Amino acid sequence: MQLTTRRKERLDRGIKVRTSGIYAVSSLREIAYLVTPRAILIVGLLILPLVMPNMYWQRVICITGIFALLALVFDFLADYVGIISLGGALYVGVGGYVAGICNSSLGLSPALTIPIATLAGAVICTLLLLPCLPLRGIYFAIITLMYPLVLPRIIEALHIFGGTEGMAALSTFPNIWVSLYLIIVVLLIALFALRRLVNTDMGLVLHGIKDNDQAVRASGMNITWYKARAVFIASAIGCFAGAYLTHLYGWVGLSLFGLDFSILPIAAFVLGGPGTLVGPVIGAFILTPLSEALRAFGPLRIVVYCIILVGFIVFRPEGLMKFLQRKYHQFERWAEV
């Protein structure tokens, strides 16, 4: 029997090569090739709320947006700065509490509390994480895992900010459409802004820090300052998500520091494709509705994410988005070896 082996040969499509430079503007077809995927994403996200059948699923879209923002932040930090932060709940908790305090004690409206919480929360998160920024890898992961475990204990111990009961009866958004489009527009802005950021000079330095921080330090750059700015950007997005969640439910409590906000974004990140920025957003839009559908099963939801997570990280580490990109940009055929 003759043993034949074959391998998959992948070639870039001609149009991909032609559109990679300035000449892309030379024909409509090539412009369309570049614009279509982005347009599908933007238009898809914008009309998504309109096709949802009822109020319940519109709410689900709001929650999905929060998880998508957190997954985006996780991807930015993990793949472009080299910081693995297991504590997405830290940002949500801090942002949520700042918004809650501004609203209940100072009586500000959501239009003011959300920007305040975004900025003040980002400052607080950055200051909290600043001592740990020289750390890398497992050390930083552990510290960020511990913050969401420790802060609720402090709130409980001091009986501040409503203690274990939290603060209820905060103001909510005027109607569901405001809340829907607020999160979707912010999500799109954050997504495209971060994509720009990673290609600027600062993004390049951050990527250098990820690959070899000693080399960046040897070039005379202060890596802690760069990392602090990256963490500030990331936590601003995360704190916005927290403040938004506060006003979505009109309630703040210790569950803002819950494990869901840490683990689901990571699962979305792995499912969607690490390092693509848009992948984790898509991953969140797949996983969150799935987890809502599984809500009746309680803790089984987390088991399902974890199984998806481990399955993808072990067998498909590239994730969905890289797969789609490959299909879009390349053709494949089997070639005899």
Place this chain on the structure above:
Amino acid sequence: MSILIYGIVNSLVLALFAVGFTLVYGVSRLPNFAHGALYILTGFVTWSFFNSLGLNYALSIVLSLIITALIGAVIYRLILIRVRGMEASEIIASFAIGLAIMEGLRWSGFAGGFYAVPPFIDRVVHIGDVPIDSQRLIIVGVALVVVALLWVFTHYTKIGLALRAIAQHERAAMMLGIDSDLTAIVSLALGSALAGLAAVAILPLGLINVETGYSVLVYAIAVCIIGGLGSWPGAVMGAFVLGFAQILTVRFIGAQWQMVVIFVAIIVVLLVRPSGLFGKQKELEERV
């Protein structure tokens, strides 16, 4: 006096949490974030053998330790072996496995506060004028025996020496014919069994609760960081530092501050000496 005695007991409890984690990290550089889950899993397996199947208590402990060791080996063989060397993936994968185990236990009904295994000997002993229940003395005994046996194992048996060789210099050890994957499987199985042993020794003190898994993980890692990750004597010393810090906090400030004290201790140690109080490796300082 009571601070001294309970401080020692508490320190040895923390040391028991940490030995398994530090063994796995020291040998195979795998941060086993599923450690806490394996701890709690052993508790529930023992409970099931003892109460549902009605086995002898000693037998059910031995069986559950064997099962936990096997689970540790299977986790490495099926999952961690494929992501080894990629730090982010190692952390995420082992954390996800741990969560899946813990939440799976919660889903299958092992939640709520009515699962408890009996203490080995139910009696109260007086040392001087301090009353102490015999289970705490057993923990002290188990911890001392574990540390002693591990020392003997890693210094006088062939496989123990292989583990140390891999820990010291992986490439040189591989050139001498030591299989890196095999030692990693052994270390993970042994580390899981140690987590299990800690569980069967400590859990009779209270109720078995899924949430304990998270705090066990945090304590284990805290002790290892303070003592220096992967360092043996460091882990034991770190356990003593944290153990006494905790007992003093409970006595003079308040029980709810225990977690905060640990957290502050970690941050201070990492800032001052990133390789831990007793870690000596220069290499490690660069890695942090």
